[in-house]
Amino acid sequence: MKSSIRRSRRAALAVALGSVLALTATACGDDGSGAAGDKGGDGSGKGEITFWDNNGGVRTDVWKEIIADFEKANPDIKVKYVGVPSDSVQSKYDTAIQGGGLPDVGGVGAAMLAEIAAQGALEPLDGRLAKSELGGQLNAKFLDGVRAAGIDGKTYSVPTSANNGTLWYRTDLFQKAGLQAPTTWTKFYEAADKLTDKDKNAFGYTIRGGSGSIAQALDATYGQSGITEFWNGDKTTVNDPKNVAALGKYVGLYKKDTPSADVNNDFTKMVAQWDSGTIGMLSHNLGSFGDHQKALAGKFKGIPAPTQDDGTRVQVSNPVDGLGLFKSSKNKTAAWKFIEFAASHESNSKWNKTAGQVPANLEAAQDSWVQASEPTRLAAEALTGATTKIVQLPYYLPDWNTISKADNEPNFQKVLLGKQSAKDFLDTLADQLNAAQADWKKNHK
Numbered sequence: 019m020k021s022s023i024r025r026s027r028r029a030a031l032a033v034a035l036g037s038v039l040a041l042t043a044t045a046c047g048d049d050g051s052g053a054a055g056d057k058g059g060d061g062s063g064k065g066e067i068t069f070w071d072n073n074g075g076v077r078t079d080v081w082k083e084i085i086a087d088f089e090k091a092n093p094d095i096k097v098k099y100v101g102v103p104s105d106s107v108q109s110k111y112d113t114a115i116q117g118g119g120l121p122d123v124g125g126v127g128a129a130m131l132a133e134i135a136a137q138g139a140l141e142p143l144d145g146r147l148a149k150s151e152l153g154g155q156l157n158a159k160f161l162d163g164v165r166a167a168g169i170d171g172k173t174y175s176v177p178t179s180a181n182n183g184t185l186w187y188r189t190d191l192f193q194k195a196g197l198q199a200p201t202t203w204t205k206f207y208e209a210a211d212k213l214t215d216k217d218k219n220a221f222g223y224t225i226r227g228g229s230g231s232i233a234q235a236l237d238a239t240y241g242q243s244g245i246t247e248f249w250n251g252d253k254t255t256v257n258d259p260k261n262v263a264a265l266g267k268y269v270g271l272y273k274k275d276t277p278s279a280d281v282n283n284d285f286t287k288m289v290a291q292w293d294s295g296t297i298g299m300l301s302h303n304l305g306s307f308g309d310h311q312k313a314l315a316g317k318f319k320g321i322p323a324p325t326q327d328d329g330t331r332v333q334v335s336n337p338v339d340g341l342g343l344f345k346s347s348k349n350k351t352a353a354w355k356f357i358e359f360a361a362s363h364e365s366n367s368k369w370n371k372t373a374g375q376v377p378a379n380l381e382a383a384q385d386s387w388v389q390a391s392e393p394t395r396l397a398a399e400a401l402t403g404a405t406t407k408i409v410q411l412p413y414y415l416p417d418w419n420t421i422s423k424a425d426n427e428p429n430f431q432k433v434l435l436g437k438q439s440a441k442d443f444l445d446t447l448a449d450q451l452n453a454a455q456a457d458w459k460k461n462h463k
Contacts, residue, residue, distance in 0.1 A: 058345055060349075060350045060351045061351050062349065063352050063355065064352065065094075066097070067097055067347070067353050069081075069122065069123045070121040070124040070125060071099065071100065071125055072102060072124065072125030072339075073104045074104075075103060076305070077369070078099075079372075081099060084365045084369060085097045088356055092359075100121065105284075108130045111126075115137050120344045121344060121347075122349060122350070122353040123343060124341070125339065126140070126175045128175070128338045128339075128340070129337040131164065131174055131340075132413060132416055132418070133416045133419065134174075135168050139345060140175070140344060141342075141350065142173065143174065143176060146343075146354055152176065152358055152379075155379055156176070156378050157383070163180075163335070163337075163338040164176075164338055167338075167413040169414065175338075176340050177338045177339070177378040178340050178341060178378050179338070179369070179376060179378055180375065181304055181305060181336040181337070181397075182303060182304055182322060182336055182397035182401060183301065183322065183323045183336060184321065184322065184323070185300075185321055185322070185323055186301075186302065186310060186319070187200055187319060188297075188299070192213075195209075199321065200299060200321075201324060201325060202324050202325050202326065203242050204327055205324070209222055210271055210298070210299065214275045218296070220296040220297075221277055221297045221298070222276075222299060223297065223299045223301075224280055224288055224292050224297045224299075225268075225271055225434070226302075228281070228287070229284040229285070229423070229427060230423075231283075231430050232423065232430060235268065235269075235430060236334050237333055238264070238268045239256075239265045240264075240333070240334055240409045241323050243258065243261045243264040243332075245409070246332055246409060248409050248412060252456065252459070254447075254448050254451045256448050256451060257447070261444060262444055265440040265444060277297075280434075281434050282431075289310075293312075293313035301323070303375075304320070304393055304397055305373055306374075307391070307394075308373075319393070320392070320393030321393070322396055322397060329405055330405050332406075333406065333407075334408070334409045335409065335410045338378070343357060361378065361379060366378060367382035367385045370382065371385075374391060376388075376397055412454075414458070415451075415455065415458050416458070418454070421451060421454060426446070426447055
């Protein structure tokens with residue numbers, strides 16, 4: 019059943035992609051009704067616009083503060099805020115694209131960008147950026163990441179932040195055990211073993227086995243194997259023997275150095291467990307810094323993912339988050355003003371300081387809080403470091419989210435439970451990725 023659903027979805031997206039490319043070829047840059055509804059219009063630049071936050075609840079307070087600042091500076095524009103939980107935002111966009119009701123502006127991370135753009139829902143922003151003060155104020159690598167994630171090299175989202183995989187560790191527990199910081203994979207596994215004492219309900223690590231598990235598993239896999247390319251020609255490297263061995267070692271931590279409940283861990287459960295218990299290490303991105311700070315201030319640190327013993331760091335790419343302007347908007351002028359404001363120095367700094375992430379605005383990235391926040395500073399350095407190798411995940415594939423979430427998260431749980439081997443898991447993942455890549459190339463000539 020799953021494979022037939024995926025084929026139908028892939029076929030529908032291929033048709034949408036063909037429509038988008040046809041419109042591009044005829045130079046109708048702003049005309050893109052199709053599956054996403056009508057083409058909208060620039061509007062008066064006044065009135066109400068709707069904004070969908072793609073991480074509602076977690077970032078609601080800071081967005082409402084930014085919206086209040088915007089409305090004060092632009093009294094003729096009102097912003098209706100809608101917070102959408104991150105785990106349901108893609109399906110909400112898909113439903114609105116097919117049935118109507120899209121917002122004027124929405125949070126669109128790189129991981130979902132290709133699918134939304136392929137359905138003709140997003141406005142290309144290159145022309146607007148070229149005329150905007152933002153044009154020279156955004157991190158070029160973040161812009162490159164957004165363009166690479168799209169369907170045709172255009173800018174379908176204004177980048178606002180970049181995240182990075184972070185290994186959070188309990189400094190108090192490490193000091194008590196006489197352990198060094200887990201800066202290498204060798205030190206990581208040593209610490210995981212030494213900090214585990216099941217009789218005292220103490221564990222060295224908590225692994226993500228539920229929602230969101232695949233990206234974390236791939237980060238650990240490529241980080242250990244040292245493979246730096248996701249594709250070898252038209253075939254993925256995900257099931258390379260080195261990756262199979264690396265994943266096997268990583269999942270071997272489950273129940274040996276982790277709680278058995280970790281098989282169901284999503285972000286919320288994993289972070290709450292680490293913040294309240296006696297677990298030594300947690301892999302998550304910069305976004306959980308605030309939670310850790312509230313629970314464990316002075317007892318933890320965050321560093322980039324471990325390096326190999328020679329100091330080389332290999333990590334998978336983290337999606338660049340950003341704001342998209344939807345083609346169906348009837349007031350694109352006002353919507354664009356909001357995007358410009360949100361991505362400006364002050365607003366971008368305020369948002370990223372709350373989230374603990376790396377600002378896309380170059381001036382915001384120089385603010386004192388970035389230098390004072392060690393995890394954010396180290397993440398920024400890791401993203402640009404000479405010894406860091408980034409494995410670019412194929413966010414541009416319309417099937418990427420389906421493959422990396424719905425199709426394979428249950429399979430990863432089987433691996434943890436010993437019901438499927440690491441090799442079988444990665445072979446299945448590779449087959450799906452290779453098919454998706456072939457479809458993308460066929461429809462993207």
